[in-house]
Amino acid sequence: MDRPFVLHVNLLAGFQVAVGERSVSAAAWRQKRAAAVIKLLALEPAHRLHREQVLDALWPDLDLESGAGNLRVALHHARNRLVDAGAAPGVFLIRDGESLVLGPGEAVRVDVDAFEQAAARAWRVPDPQAVEAALARYAGDLLPDDPFDDWAEFRRTGLRASYLALLTRLARLAEERGEVDRAIAALQRILALEPAREESHAALMHLFALAGQRSQALAQYRRLVSVLETEMSTVPEPATRKLYEAILDHRPALWHSLAIPVPPARRTELPAPVDALIGRDRERAEIRQVLAAVRLVTLTGPGGVGKTRLALEVAEDVAASFPDGAVFVDLAPIRDPDLVASAIVQALELHDPGGGPESRTLSAALWDRRILLLLDNFEQVVGAAPLVVDLLRTCPELKVLVTSRLRLGVSGERERTVPPLAMPEYGERASMEEVARSEGVRLFVERARAVQPGFAITCGNASTVAAICRQLDGVPLAIELAAVRIKALPPEALLKRLESRLSLLTGGGRDLPERQRTIRDTIAWSHDLLSVEEQACFHRLAVFVGGFTLEATSVASVDQPHRRDDVFEAVTSLVDNCLLQTREDPGGEPRYLMLETVREFGLERLAASGEDAAVRAAHADYVLEVVERTVPRLRGPEARVGLARLEREHGNLRAALMWLEQAGAGDSLLRLAAALSTYWSENGHWTEGNAWLERALALDPRPSLARVEALANLGENAGYQGDATRAEAALREGIDLARRLGATALVAFMLQSLGAQRVDQGAYEAGEATLAEALAEARRAGDREIEALSLAHLGAASWGRGNRVEAIARLEDALALGQATGHPVPIEVAARYLGLIAAEAGNHAAAAGWYRKTMTDDTGMDAPVRLVLDVASLAMARGDAELSTRLFGAASTPADTIGFAPSWPERGAHERAREQARSELGSAFDAAFDIGSRLSPERILADVTAVLDASSGSTVPEPSAPTPPAAAAQ
Numbered sequence: 001m002d003r004p005f006v007l008h009v010n011l012l013a014g015f016q017v018a019v020g021e022r023s024v025s026a027a028a029w030r031q032k033r034a035a036a037v038i039k040l041l042a043l044e045p046a047h048r049l050h051r052e053q054v055l056d057a058l059w060p061d062l063d064l065e066s067g068a069g070n071l072r073v074a075l076h077h078a079r080n081r082l083v084d085a086g087a088a089p090g091v092f093l094i095r096d097g098e099s100l101v102l103g104p105g106e107a108v109r110v111d112v113d114a115f116e117q118a119a120a121r122a123w124r125v126p127d128p129q130a131v132e133a134a135l136a137r138y139a140g141d142l143l144p145d146d147p148f149d150d151w152a153e154f155r156r157t158g159l160r161a162s163y164l165a166l167l168t169r170l171a172r173l174a175e176e177r178g179e180v181d182r183a184i185a186a187l188q189r190i191l192a193l194e195p196a197r198e199e200s201h202a203a204l205m206h207l208f209a210l211a212g213q214r215s216q217a218l219a220q221y222r223r224l225v226s227v228l229e230t231e232m233s234t235v236p237e238p239a240t241r242k243l244y245e246a247i248l249d250h251r252p253a254l255w256h257s258l259a260i261p262v263p264p265a266r267r268t269e270l271p272a273p274v275d276a277l278i279g280r281d282r283e284r285a286e287i288r289q290v291l292a293a294v295r296l297v298t299l300t301g302p303g304g305v306g307k308t309r310l311a312l313e314v315a316e317d318v319a320a321s322f323p324d325g326a327v328f329v330d331l332a333p334i335r336d337p338d339l340v341a342s343a344i345v346q347a348l349e350l351h352d353p354g355g356g357p358e359s360r361t362l363s364a365a366l367w368d369r370r371i372l373l374l375l376d377n378f379e380q381v382v383g384a385a386p387l388v389v390d391l392l393r394t395c396p397e398l399k400v401l402v403t404s405r406l407r408l409g410v411s412g413e414r415e416r417t418v419p420p421l422a423m424p425e426y427g428e429r430a431s432m433e434e435v436a437r438s439e440g441v442r443l444f445v446e447r448a449r450a451v452q453p454g455f456a457i458t459c460g461n462a463s464t465v466a467a468i469c470r471q472l473d474g475v476p477l478a479i480e481l482a483a484v485r486i487k488a489l490p491p492e493a494l495l496k497r498l499e500s501r502l503s504l505l506t507g508g509g510r511d512l513p514e515r516q517r518t519i520r521d522t523i524a525w526s527h528d529l530l531s532v533e534e535q536a537c538f539h540r541l542a543v544f545v546g547g548f549t550l551e552a553t554s555v556a557s558v559d560q561p562h563r564r565d566d567v568f569e570a571v572t573s574l575v576d577n578c579l580l581q582t583r584e585d586p587g588g589e590p591r592y593l594m595l596e597t598v599r600e601f602g603l604e605r606l607a608a609s610g611e612d613a614a615v616r617a618a619h620a621d622y623v624l625e626v627v628e629r630t631v632p633r634l635r636g637p638e639a640r641v642g643l644a645r646l647e648r649e650h651g652n653l654r655a656a657l658m659w660l661e662q663a664g665a666g667d668s669l670l671r672l673a674a675a676l677s678t679y680w681s682e683n684g685h686w687t688e689g690n691a692w693l694e695r696a697l698a699l700d701p702r703p704s705l706a707r708v709e710a711l712a713n714l715g716e717n718a719g720y721q722g723d724a725t726r727a728e729a730a731l732r733e734g735i736d737l738a739r740r741l742g743a744t745a746l747v748a749f750m751l752q753s754l755g756a757q758r759v760d761q762g763a764y765e766a767g768e769a770t771l772a773e774a775l776a777e778a779r780r781a782g783d784r785e786i787e788a789l790s791l792a793h794l795g796a797a798s799w800g801r802g803n804r805v806e807a808i809a810r811l812e813d814a815l816a817l818g819q820a821t822g823h824p825v826p827i828e829v830a831a832r833y834l835g836l837i838a839a840e841a842g843n844h845a846a847a848a849g850w851y852r853k854t855m856t857d858d859t860g861m862d863a864p865v866r867l868v869l870d871v872a873s874l875a876m877a878r879g880d881a882e883l884s885t886r887l888f889g890a891a892s893t894p895a896d897t898i899g900f901a902p903s904w905p906e907r908g909a910h911e912r913a914r915e916q917a918r919s920e921l922g923s924a925f926d927a928a929f930d931i932g933s934r935l936s937p938e939r940i941l942a943d944v945t946a947v948l949d950a951s952s953g954s955t956v957p958e959p960s961a962p963t964p965p966a967a968a969a970q
Contacts, residue, residue, distance in 0.1 A: 007082070007092055007103055009042040010111045012159075013140025019085035028084070033058055033070065034077035037093070038102065039143060042110045043155055045317040047102035050282035053289075054100060057151045075100075097437050099281045111139065112159065116320035119162055122169070128177070131170040138163045154292030158321020161370050164190055164197075165323030171203060180211045195227045202240045209247050217247045270315055270328050270374070277313050278446060278476075279421055279439030280306070287314045287416055291399060294414045295392055298378075298402040301418035302578040302595060303522035304477025307403040308376050310418055315374050315401060322399070326372040337383035344373065359387055363394040370397040378404035379577070380529060385410045405526050405578045417578075420474030420595070424466040431934070435462040440469035440479055447483035455486060464491040471498045473595040478519055523601040526577050537570035538579055539609055542602025543619045546651030547593035549585070552626075555618045585648065586641075616659045623649070623656035624668060627675045634678045639824060646679045657692055666700030674706045677713025686717045693717075705746075708738045712750045719757035727757055748777035748786045756793040762904035764797045771797070788817040788826035796833050800905040804837060811837075828854045832866065836906050839874050847874055848951035865891050868944060870906070873913035875947045881920040882928050883943060888914050889932025890940045 005020035015035060017024040029035040036058055041047050051071070052064075058074075059067040079093050092103040102108050118134035142156040143149070167186045174183035184207050190200045201224040208217035221236070221244040228234050236244075291297050291314070299307045312328070319326040329347040331340060341358035350365050375388070385408040388400055392412065402408060407415045421439035435441055436457040444465055448455040457465060468491065472478040485494055527535060540556040541548065548555075550568070557567045571592065574580040579598055585591045594602065606612050626649065633642035646653070653676060660669040673689075673696035680689025693714040697707065711734030719727035731754045738746040755770030771790045778786035795810035811830045818826035835850030851874070854867055872887035888910075918925045935943070 005086055005088075006107050006109055007087065008109045009038060009102075010139070011039060011042060011143055012111050012115065012138060014145060015039060015143060017082075017085070019082055019087045022085045024081050024085045028081050031074060031077040033074040034081065036146075036149075037071070037074050037078050037100070039146070040151060041093075041100060041102040042108075043112065043152070044102075044285070047105070047108055047110070048096065048099050048281055049285050051095075051098050051100055053282060053285040057289075111137065112142065112155075115159070116162075119166060119320065122166055126173060128170055128173045128179070128182070131166050131173065135163065135166055135170070150293075151289070155321060158318070158323075158370075160193075162320060162323045164193065165370075168200070168203075171207075175207065175210075180207055183207055184211075196231050198224060198228070198236060198240060201236075202243055205240075205243055205247065209252075214247060214250075218244070221247075270312055270319070270326055273309065273312060275446070277309060278443040280310055280313070283310060283416075283418065284314055284317060287311075287401075288317055290414050290416060291318060291401065294412065295399045296388065296402070296408075296410070296413045297400070298404055298407050298413055298415050299418050300404055300407050300415055300578055302475070302581075302598060303405060303526055304475050304519065305418050305420060305578075306476040307418045309476070311374055311376065311401055311403045315372060318372065322370050322372045324369040324371040324397075326374065328374045328376065330376050331381055332377040334381055337381045337387075340375075340381050340384035341387055344375075359390060362391055366391065366395040366398050368397065369395070371399075373398065373400045375400060375402045378402050378408065379406040379526070382406055382408060406529070406576050409576075421469075421476060421479070423470050423474050432457060432459050432462040435466045438466070438469070440472075440474045441465055443476060444469055444479050444483045447480045448486040451484050451487040461491045464495055468495050468498065471495065471596065473597065475595060475597065477522060478597055481519060519597050520601060523579075523598055526579055527601070527605075529577060530573065530579075533566065534570045534573050535605070536609070537567055538574055539602050539606040540611065540615045541571075541574075541580075541592075542594060542599045542606055543615055543655065544594075544652055545599075545655045546649070547583075547591045548652070549589055549591055552622060553592075555615065555622050586644065591648070613663075616655075617663070619652070620656040620659045620663075620665075620668065620672075623652050624672050624675075627653070627672060627679075631675050631678065634682070639682075643679060643682050646676070647683055650685075661695060661699065664699070666696070667706075670696040670700045670704070670706045670710055672696075674709035674713065677709065677717070681713065681717050681720065686721050690714055690717050690721075703737055703741070705741060705743060708734050708741065708743055708746050711737065712746060712753065715750065716753040716757075719753065719760070724757065724761060728754070744777060745781040745783050745786070748774050748781050748783055748790075751777055752786050752790045752793070755790070756796075759793055759797045759800060760904055762800065764800045768794060768797045784817060784821040785823040785826060788814045788821065788823060789829065791817065792826050792829040792833065795830065796905045799833060799837055804841075807837060808834065832870065833905070836870060836909065839870070839877060840909065842877070844874060844878060844951040848948040852948060868940060869910050871944045871947045873910050874951060876913035876917050878947070878951060880947075881917040882924075883947065884913060885917045885921060885925055885928040886932035886935065887940070887943055887947075888917070889929035890935050890943070892929070892933050 005022075008016075008018040010016040015026075015029075017038060037054060040054060040057055041049055051068075055062075055064065055067040055071060059070055062070065075093055079089070082092050083089055091107065094101050094103070115134065115137035118130075118137045122131040122134040138159070142159050143152050146152050167190045171183040171186040174180070174186065184204060187200050187204045187207070190197055191204070194200070201220055205217040205220045208214070208220060221240070224236055224240070228236060287297065287299070287310070299311055301307050315326045315328070327347050329344050331343060334340065334343055341362060345358050345361055348362075348365065350361060373391075378384075382404070388402070388408065389410050389412070392398060392400065407413065421443060423440050424435040424438040436445075441457065445455060445457060468482060469479055472482060482494060482498070485497075489497060527538070530538065537553075537556045541553065543555065544552065550571075553567050553571055556570070571580065575582055575592070579594070581593045581595070583591050583593065606615060627646065630642045630645055633639065653672075657669065657672060660672065673692045677689060677693065680686060680692075693710050697710055697714070700707070711730045715727045715729075715731030715734060718730060731750045735747055735750045735754075738744075738750065751770055751774035755767045755772075755774050758764075758767030758770060761767075771794050775787060775790040775794075778784075778790060791810055791814035795807045795814060798804075798807035798810055811834050814826050815830040815834070818824070818830065831850045831853035835847045835854070838844075838850060839847035851867060851870060854864075868887050868891040872884050872891065875887060876884035921928060
């Protein structure tokens with residue numbers, strides 16, 4: 001196989017591209033963004049960039065979709081230009097996950113890389129030839145035809161500064177060897193680029209004087225005076241004036257002592273990583289961009305998230321832009337903020353003359369140096385933040401990159417939170433390839449191979465390894481500590497052991513700091529920085545599962561309710577110390593979350609404090625209050641908002657239920673379980689909900705409205721899952737108890753549920769009789785939603801009996817009543833059955849229109865099972881057997897999970913469509929069904945929408961308006 005041509009990209013003095021020896025003409029880059037993509041990637045250290053970083057750089061004002069479209073066009077043009085020049089298709093400008101890569105490292109040559117590599121060699125050895133070789137690589141300023149592109153400016157400035165520093169180094173090395181003419185030439189090259197550079201003028205004056213060219217030295221001073229006055233309206237520094245006077249007065253002893261400024265040796269004192277960084281392409285690019293724009297960047301995040309490793313990678317990426325180097329300062333051993341200056345002095349290997357503060361030594365040494373300081377582990381010496389600000393104010397070329405679990409909180413600081421590693425999609429839908437590509441899993445595999453070389457992701461272990469990484473919240477240190485256990489624990493066993501994370505995640509490398517050898521020690525490091533009050537707040541908030549709102553922090557003031565303002569201050573401190581993460585809930589409300597390893601640590605400390613029972617009881621009380629406040633919104637126009645709120649609290653709901661059961665609080669457990677019934681049924685948690693309802697009913701057998709509600713919802717949910725015996729028993733007991741308690745609305749609700757279930761089972765006459773009774777009870781109670789639902793299910797019964805006219809009349813009555821009262825559930829039920837009737841009649845456009853009415857604004861990415869089944873049948877009716885089969889497969893996964901039992905009026909239509917698809921596809925049916933069962937929610941919804949669009953034509957017809965509600969439906 002022929003080796004691919006090498007791609008040559010020149011960016012210095014102008015943009016040029018060649019494939020092998022064949023250049024791409026400048027005229028070929030008429031699509032300027034196509035050239036810009038190559039320029040961006042060529043400038044990156046590894047010639048790769050996250051796709052969104054490319055979009056941000058080239059199309060910052062466009063939305064993601066529009067920018068992505070432009071990027072596709074630009075890539076198409078760029079690839080075509082390279083292929084025209086002889087490149088093989090698919091070799092350059094390739095996708096790697098979410099990143100764009102210019103090409104294989106061995107097949108890409110960039111002149112900027114060559115210059116920076118040569119410059120690094122020139123600083124390592126005191127050899128003028130090495131410096132000349134590096135200077136020869138600098139053809140000119142970076143991309144001079146792109147002067148206004150922000151993404152190029154930082155590198156342009158850094159590369160130019162590096163070139164000038166090398167010229168100064170050449171002058172000094174030549175002088176040391178007595179090569180005065182060579183030194184003079186080097187300095188003149190500097191002044192040709194920067195005429196107002198005073199230190200270079202002074203150095204030339206000194207060299208001319210050394211060479212006996214006194215008149216040249218004096219003339220050089222006059223040129224300096226002129227250029228400073230013209231360009232900067234200033235005069236030379238006193239030291240330069242003193243040198244001029246010494247030369248003017250023929251005082252060689254004095255001007256001999258005023259030597260050429262010695263450029264400090266370029267220092268790049270960065271610890272060399274022993275392994276490659278996994279992922280982080282996007283974060284690296286973002287931080288580099290921020291560092292290009294500001295002078296103080298702080299990387300924050302919880303312990304073990306990889307702040308130091310990422311910072312080192314970024315520092316290495318940008319080191320070439322700092323002619324005076326990049327220096328790493330480890331502050332972990334220091335607790336006294338007053339010792340930070342000393343640590344920096346030591347890292348820079350500066351001589352401290354004494355007699356003054358070390359900060360003055362630093363300012364004197366760094367005031368004119370273009371250098372990057374990486375201050376690592378700043379959180380325990382945050383009192384030294386003013387020192388950093390003072391250095392930045394007195395040293396205009398200095399930049400500082402900080403890692404800390406706590407931001408510095410000073411002016412000019414730009415904070416960037418380091419997130420956990422990206423995780424694969426939750427659930428079984430992610431393919432093995434998607435799991436293997438995710439950052440967290442890649443790190444796990446890499447570290448597992450260190451102890452078990454043959455370890456790899458397979459179809460058998462992919463979902464388990466993904467679950468392990470999710471259990472560890474994507475925290476790199478936790479993943480690494482878990483991965484080394486793979487030698488003794490296969491993935492399944494390791495996942496089970498993670499129920500006690502802190503005990504398992506130990507045994508970090510002996511080369512790691514003590515605080516990072518176990519997860520417990522890593523968290524304790526942050527915990528010990530808190531005040532006693534903040535620690536107590538942290539322990540108490542650990543009872544929340546899956547996060548909490550600001551309102552919920554009242555649980556942390558269980559012993560002192562009047563001090564809730566203090567709790568807010570403590571929460572703010574926990575966020576600042578990266579023990580709490582924040583995100584924005586819908587509506588803009590902040591939500592606070594703990595990583596699970598951090599939460600487990602907090603629970604350990606809570607148990608040790610003796611407050612565990614009191615705090616968990618307060619948590620359960622708070623959850624019950626929120627649920628009972630939200631439940632009235634679950635029947636009406638705000639139902640979706642209320643259901644979404646409870647879904648966000650699912651973890652807390654479970655925790656409260658478990659605590660109430662453990663504490664024997666039967667009354668509260670029954671209240672909470674009953675109140676959650678609508679949430680469980682509407683959000684598909686039937687199996688879990690039924691289990692809790694039965695446990696609550698068993699714990700508190702006393703007659704009460706809460707018991708009636710629990711029985712009502714247990715009966716409805718069991719019926720939905722096809723357990724007719726269990727449903728009938730619960731509903732009958734509930735109806736009898738509700739009648740004894742005079743709860744007419746609950747009687748109506750349960751009769752409607754019982755009647756609907758009988759219709760679903762095909763017992764149409766019995767169902768209609770029960771629904772008629774429900775209708776009467778609903779009207780007596782004034783419950784318009786149950787009235788509308790009863791009408792809708794009566795319509796389903798009519799359709800099941802074959803009376804299509806009566807069915808349509810009843811369904812349209814139900815639809816009108818639901819619309820008039822603003823209740824979404826009867827509208828969805830009625831619209832669905834009208835769609836099924838239209839589909840049966842062959843009116844595909846009308847069916848699609850009715851099905852669309854069941855897709856509310858918050859259908860989102862999770863199309864309901866019934867809708868998917870209905871649309872699968874519609875696809876088959878339109879003759880698309882393969883798409884129909886995929887949708888039947890897609891419906892099978894959630895249906896199996898929740899125990900969904902299809903109802904009889906439509907079950908026959910679905911079964912006929914499925915068998916027709918099987919007949920048409922033959923042996924291909926099972927493969928298509930299997931593909932459907934693994935589709936993502938986004939793809940399922942896209943397929944559903946595609947069928948509805950195709951059925952409707954180019955426009956979506958509005959279903960015919962319903963007739964006014966009938967006086968009654970018997």
